[in-house]
Amino acid sequence: MSKEEQKQEEQNTATEETVKAAEAEQKAEQKAEQKEQVPPTPEQLLEEARLKLEASEKKYLLLLADMENLRKRCMKDMESTRYNTMADTITPFLQVFDHFGMAVKASEQSDNLKMLLDGMKMIRSEFDKAFQELGVECIDAVGKDFDPNVHEAVSQEASETVPAGKVIRQWNCGYKTGSRLLKPAMVVVSSGKPEEAAKE
Structure with a gap:
């Protein structure tokens, strides 16, 4: 065998050994990774699911409480709006109602039709004013x-x-x-x- 052939054979052997060493190293790394990636046990999976469920239940209860508070607030606002609207509508007519009572009492105590007519005209004027205030x-x-x-x-x-x-x-x-x-x-x-x- 010539020196060149011997040298070539040594190089081939060295290359094969390098490849084998690299493969062995890669296999060792894969085994190490597999050891690190140990699948969770059923108990661990169950605990993880329990924690997620507990968090979801808390979130649901908070949302439910928020919805109930919003419903109560809306009901309270609606009731308040209803009473305010009723008060705003009735208030302009209270004085008119009082003057009707005064006109009735005055007509019972007097036969003066002119005075009664003037009172009715005044009441009509107050009605017009009340209507105007309400649009x-x-x-x-x-x-x-x-x-x-x-x-x-x-x-x-x-x-x-x-x-x-x-x-x-x-x-x-x-x-x-x-x-x-x-x-x-x-x-x-x-x-x-x-x-x-x-x-x-």
């Missing part, structure tokens, strides 16, 4: 086109001067607040001139 408006219908959205026709009458479809008279005032109708105006509607009404 309630009277619907003025006379001379306007009949509108079924805000008017309620109680009858029709022929008229020489008022065109058909227009309101001739208003029996009772209608009321609204903003765009909301509280009560329609009770009206008499023109059916046009007598001859036109007769043709229909």
Whole structure:
């Protein structure tokens, strides 16, 4: 065997030994990792699940308590709003009610109709003021086109001067607040001139 062949064989042997050493080292590392990654025991898994369940139950109970507190607060706010709204609505009429009582008492003690009429006018004025404070408006219908959205026709009458479809008279005032109708105006509607009404 020549020196070159001998040298080549020594190099091959050294390479094989290096590869084997590397493989052995890799296997040793894998075994060490496997030892470190020991699967948890059933008891450990059970304890972990118990802790997670306990945490979830605590979270659920806290959320439940928050929901109950929110429900109670909403109920309290609704009740407070209802009473405040009722108080705000009634308050403007308390003085009117007192003056009605005074007018009744005065009429029982006097035959003076003028005084009674003046008292009734004053009460009517206070009603108007109370309605104004609440944003309630009277619907003025006379001379306007009949509108079924805000008017309620109680009858029709022929008229020489008022065109058909227009309101001739208003029996009772209608009321609204903003765009909301509280009560329609009770009206008499023109059916046009007598001859036109007769043709229909």
